[in-house]
Amino acid sequence: MTEKLDNIKNAALASVAEASTTAQLAAIRVKYLGKSGEISLIMRDMANVPKEERPALGKLVNEAKGEVETALESKFAALEEEEKSARLKAEAIDITLPVTPANGGLHPLTLVRRQLIDIFAGMGFSVAEGPEIESDLYNFQLLNIPKDHPSRDMQDTFYVNDNFVLRTQTSAMQARIMTKTQPPIRVVIPGKVYRSDDDASHSPIFNQFEGLAVDEHITMGDLQGCLTTFAKKIFSEDTKIRLRPSYFPFTEPSVEVDVTCSMCHGKGCRVCKGTGWVEILGAGIVNPAVLEMCGIDSKKYSGFAFGFGIDRIAMIKYGIPNIKLLYENDMRFLAQFN
DSSP states (O other), X not given: OHHHHXXXXXXXXXXXXXXXXXXXXXXXXXXHHSTTSHHHHHHHHGGGSOGGGHHHHHHXXXXXXXXXXXXXXXXXXXXXXXXXXXXXXXXOOOXXXXXXXXXXXXXXXXXXXXXXXXXXXXXXXXXXXXXXXXXXXXXXXXXXXXXTOGGGGGSOOEESSSSEEEXXXXXXXXXXXXXXXXXXXXXXXXXXXXXXXXXXXXXXXEEEEEEEEEETTOOHHHHHHHHHHHHHHHTOTTOOEEEEEEEETTEEEEEEEEEEOTTTTTSOOTTTTTSSEEEEEEEEEEOHHXXXXXXXOTTTOEEEEEEEEHHHHHXXXXXXXXXXXXXXXXXXXXXXXX
């Protein structure tokens, strides 16, 4: 048994000396020191050795195992350093080589957002931003949506706690502005909003663009004129809009706004489902109850408000079929907008 142990140890040490890669050393470790390795098997065979010889043999096995282990560790450290040096040399970059840098470009959502701000700034609107974690007071209550209002079922809300939510609409900033500013007010509010909704045309996080104007003698005609100018600027000069009656708690009367399809220019196609029209936003005259709750005299002042998804405008403007393309960071897609 002792002679067999010496032969195995010598064979192991010779294999370690001949090894030229860390992978070979790993294989040698398994062959001789693994659970079923040759040295480990000798330990199992000790049951067949006379009881009085076992202590001496056990000592020899442990010594042999220690020699092989020490040789493996020493050789592994040397080979690892060699392999590291070889890898660094192979992966070295010649910084003197000429480089043609790739030109970056703005994301389509950024492009549309900037265009929208330019359009409404040209009509005299200022720009405001606000918190994405919003209180229930501003997100709902001051917009005529009390705790027990049925329209809350229309909002798929992410609640932080009973009093705070991830804002479902940038309209919350309308309430903030009206509680702190007296008319005349003319402001647009771009920003991220959150709703528990996810399909080809909806995302749990998307970008909204809100507009508010409050002054004396504002009418639905002012709203229509403002939105007509917006539609012609963002799409094309031949774009028309139409207003359809709708319902929102914070506007009265309320309307849904359609534009002539940017693909077929109103003739009817797959995108507009043959109607020639595409819905883009909701709007209306600010509900007098909202004005009063925000501290504005509804008998003296009136206003209009509108809101739409920047993502929605980008999809229509550029013919994007799925909203998720805007968030996947696929360079093949984004390069089209450079």
